[in-house]
Amino acid sequence: MVTVILPAAGQGKRMSNQTNKVFIPLQNRPVLIHSVLAFSACPEVDNLIIAAAATEVAVVKEMLAAVPGIKPWQVVVGGSERQYSIANALQVTPAAAAVILVHDAARPLIQPAMISRMIIAAREFKAAGLAVPLKDTVKKIDEEGFVTETPARRTMWIMQTPQAFDAAILRRAYAQAGRDGFLGTDDASLVERLGVRVKLVEGSYSNVKITTPEDIITAEALLKKGREPDMLRFGMGYDVHRLVEGRKLILGGVEVPHIHGLDGHSDADVLLHAIKDAMLGAAALGDIGRHFPDTDPQYKGISSLSLLGKVKDIIASKGYMVNNIDATIVAEKPKLAPYIGKMIANIAAKLMIDIDMVNVKATTTEGLGFAGKREGIAAYAVVSIMKDACVIK
Incomplete structure (x- = not known):
């Protein structure tokens, strides 16, 4: 020993x-x-x-x-x-x-x-x-x-x-x-x-x-x-959920006051879903549906912030850590600016990265499409990951 x-x-x-x-x-x-x-x-x-x-x-x-x-x-x-x-x-x-x-x-x-x-x-x-x-x-x-x-x-x-x-x-x-x-x-x-x-x-x-x-x-x-150029990889994530009555609106792990919430098997946090898909995509590890299927009752109503930590562990098992995140929420309502700072803090803390490595934005579609008609909310995310010389292989 x-x-x-x-x-x-x-x-x-x-x-x-x-x-x-x-x-x-x-x-x-x-x-x-x-x-x-x-x-x-x-x-x-x-x-x-x-x-x-x-x-x-x-x-x-x-x-x-x-x-x-x-x-x-x-x-x-x-x-x-x-x-x-x-x-x-x-x-x-x-x-x-x-x-x-x-x-x-x-x-x-x-x-x-x-x-x-x-x-x-x-x-x-x-x-x-x-x-x-x-x-x-x-x-x-x-x-x-x-x-x-x-x-x-x-x-x-x-x-x-x-x-x-x-x-x-x-x-x-x-x-x-x-x-x-x-x-x-x-x-x-x-x-x-x-x-x-x-x-x-x-x-x-x-x-x-x-x-x-x-x-x-x-x-x-x-x-x-010590980090070689080929150690940096990129992934893109996209997700959309319908707005419905009787659900809380959770974005970036933050409960946002609104008359409607997002429908889904988990808490339907569209922002974190997009980020997780981007992380998994960058590491060529599929998507969140493969790892956390909506047919599995253990994930019903689960916090997407909790699952973000699990995705961090999944990519870490392959020798990767998140380098930076840029994400955009597409929603006509509500106004999200007051809550974005807390979303960023939640994401950075869960991934154990600096807060200035995370960027979250919000935009509208000027009344166009399902988001403009307030039928749903979408999110896009681009994530870069890098080989971590110290992480367990």
């Missing part, structure tokens, strides 16, 4: 932000979720343990519960120091775990291939750390700031995470550090104190740690660079 510990309880004081840095959005999803998805995409990993601040445990649990397909996980309360957080996580690590990896949750660009290499190294050498060669010359100085030594650059490496260990060795290292009152800067330093040699595995300079605001800019650029 391979267990991964992700310490995520740090305050990130250098971010100049009141929000925990692992909650900061990066390409439309929190930094923490990028890390969790990367490890979940590694076939050798069995389970995850996230150490969160006591005040943020509930937030992290809710965040993880909203992500489909991730490996089995649990959240523990972290400590005032990174080392204490990992010690708490070790207390709940399964006894069957043979290899334990520790990874800074604030390193969201780690790749599954690197994780696999670390697991192999841990099994062979018992202790391994991901690292990159130092590019710059390093100087050792005295207390007055004068150079006392210039270490050979070829012998200097910068440590990263994950670091991977034989489970028994890591447990022993933490127990010894606890008895000695020793506080290390990484897990390898604790293992080294036992006399165990740590094998370095070359990582990547793109495996950046989010520490300062500049790191977010760097990570965004690296993620954008």
Whole structure:
């Protein structure tokens, strides 16, 4: 069994932000979720343990519960120091775990291939750390700031995470550090104190740690660079429903006051139906009728906003996430402008994308056709989706 510990309880004081840095959005999803998805995409990993601040445990649990397909996980309360957080996580690590990896949750660009290499190294050498060669010359100085030594650059490496260990060795290292009152800067330093040699595995300079605001800019650029042109796909959706008496008018998950509502098996939210069809079309996965047939009683009266979340999960299972949405509602009445902002907010929240990635408009047909005669409402939607490098395949 391979267990991964992700310490995520740090305050990130250098971010100049009141929000925990692992909650900061990066390409439309929190930094923490990028890390969790990367490890979940590694076939050798069995389970995850996230150490969160006591005040943020509930937030992290809710965040993880909203992500489909991730490996089995649990959240523990972290400590005032990174080392204490990992010690708490070790207390709940399964006894069957043979290899334990520790990874800074604030390193969201780690790749599954690197994780696999670390697991192999841990099994062979018992202790391994991901690292990159130092590019710059390093100087050792005295207390007055004068150079006392210039270490050979070829012998200097910068440590990263994950670091991977034989489970028994890591447990022993933490127990010894606890008895000695020793506080290390990484897990390898604790293992080294036992006399165990740590094998370095070359990582990547793109495996950046989010520490300062500049790191977010760097990570965004690296993620954008990693998305190839053929990773972007487009789909179009169209839907129409008849206006009838005795039904609520639901558009974009918002109840709009009106004398008529839309007729349909579900809540007949014509806007969300068009968007869902566009999402499925972009991924070449059919339409909503195929996935949620109106002959199935479980979908009678169901919220289309709820089904939007299910469509998000469906395209995610094929490696896609929504990039942006442009939709138009065609209705003579009622006036929809006061409700469009809430519609956009509903859609963005359900799809876990930025609100500025969603555009909803409303227009009339100047009295022409079924919409102009107030017999029904139609909606058009164009959606772009993109391959998500971190999403579960």
